[in-house]
Amino acid sequence: MLAACGGGDDEGNAAGDGETYNWKFVTEEIDGQVQYEYAEEFAKRMNEKSDGAVNIDVYEFGGLGSESDQVEQLQSGTVEMAVMSPGFTGNMVKEGQLFALHFLFPDSVETTQEILNDSEALNTDLRELYEEHSISPLSYWSEGAMQWTSSREISEPADFEGLKMRTQTSPLILESYKAYGADPQSMSWGELYTGLDQGTVEGQENPIFFIGDASFHEVQDYMTLSNHNNYVAMTTVNTDWYNGLDEEMQSMIDETVEEMQSWVFDEQTKQNEEYLEVIKNDEENPTEIIELTEEQRNAFKEKAEPVRDFYRTEVSTVDGEILDKLLEEIEAAGE
Numbered sequence: 001m002l003a004a005c006g007g008g009d010d011e012g013n014a015a016g017d018g019e020t021y022n023w024k025f026v027t028e029e030i031d032g033q034v035q036y037e038y039a040e041e042f043a044k045r046m047n048e049k050s051d052g053a054v055n056i057d058v059y060e061f062g063g064l065g066s067e068s069d070q071v072e073q074l075q076s077g078t079v080e081m082a083v084m085s086p087g088f089t090g091n092m093v094k095e096g097q098l099f100a101l102h103f104l105f106p107d108s109v110e111t112t113q114e115i116l117n118d119s120e121a122l123n124t125d126l127r128e129l130y131e132e133h134s135i136s137p138l139s140y141w142s143e144g145a146m147q148w149t150s151s152r153e154i155s156e157p158a159d160f161e162g163l164k165m166r167t168q169t170s171p172l173i174l175e176s177y178k179a180y181g182a183d184p185q186s187m188s189w190g191e192l193y194t195g196l197d198q199g200t201v202e203g204q205e206n207p208i209f210f211i212g213d214a215s216f217h218e219v220q221d222y223m224t225l226s227n228h229n230n231y232v233a234m235t236t237v238n239t240d241w242y243n244g245l246d247e248e249m250q251s252m253i254d255e256t257v258e259e260m261q262s263w264v265f266d267e268q269t270k271q272n273e274e275y276l277e278v279i280k281n282d283e284e285n286p287t288e289i290i291e292l293t294e295e296q297r298n299a300f301k302e303k304a305e306p307v308r309d310f311y312r313t314e315v316s317t318v319d320g321e322i323l324d325k326l327l328e329e330i331e332a333a334g335e
């Protein structure tokens with residue numbers, strides 16, 4: 001049984017003689033998708049561990065506005081918890097844009113997840129910068145390798161020339177596509193299906209499960225298995241709210257956050273594998289799947305490399321220190 005904890009609402013007695021806690025947890029995805037399933041599982045575990053004292057309402061994408069609206073809601077404490085993609089906070093936490101750099105993490109999603117779990121650069125240094133904006137990232141996790149879908153074949157950088165590429169809002173993501181010659185523009189994913197269908201945009205990047213579940217492949221002709229980046233999401237909490245909880249409750253959250261790292265790794269693996277088959281077998285909406293040779297991938301890597309220097313000199317507020325530390329950690333991971 002949980003002792004009375006700071007941060008609880010005095011509105012009932014669900015835990016016998018203890019306090020009850022009612023929190024909001026918003027995600028950028030909808031029922032069935034990885035972020036939403038994560039939040040549901042998180043809520044279930046917290047409720048069980050607290051003998052019913054903690055009740056977390058999980059919100060799917062759309063109910064509370066756009067991804068950027070959700071960032072503001074977490075900052076103001078309107079919601080206590082959020083799954084957030086760094087791709088929507090780049091105008092605020094400049095350093096967080098390192099996730100926009102292509103070919104930064106190892107090709108193996110498993111090794112990438114291990115780096116995300118253990119990285120001091122991310123879990124200490126980058127966390128501090130987010131906390132200046134009332135956002136505490138408690139963990140970073142992969143939703144899988146990202147792939148490109150497009151209305152024209154993409155197998156070499158020149159194929160991107162002038163392509164209207166949809167991205168999230170962080171300026172460095174747009175910069176990464178300008179490096180290939182594309183014409184990127186940011187957009188909420190809530191508008192993406194229609195944008196692709198009507199040709200407002202002609203391509204996009206996402207993990208396979210998301211491409212399949214959001215049916216982007218229906219309105220695209222090609223999917224290039226580029227594995228050019230990992231989709232990284234963060235489990236975040238409002239900093240003041242979290243700091244106001246007592247230690248017992250903080251530990252329960254931290255423990256659950258840690259347990260969820262392997263859970264979400266398995267969940268995204270399963271969903272990405274399943275949706276690859278869905279896309280391959282969708283005869284009504286055929287998608288040509290392009291596998292890049294090592295040589296073709298190297299041509300993209302070459303174009304992507306200078307974006308790191310751009311990040312160091314034009315984006316970073318700490319001369320690329322966090323990126324450099326992360327690069328050392330990646331190298332130590334040995335892939």
Ligand code: 6CS
Nearest residue numbers: 028029067168189206210
């Ligand atoms: O492309 C996007 O913006 C969305 N993609 C994923 C995998 N999750 C949520 C995000 O908003």
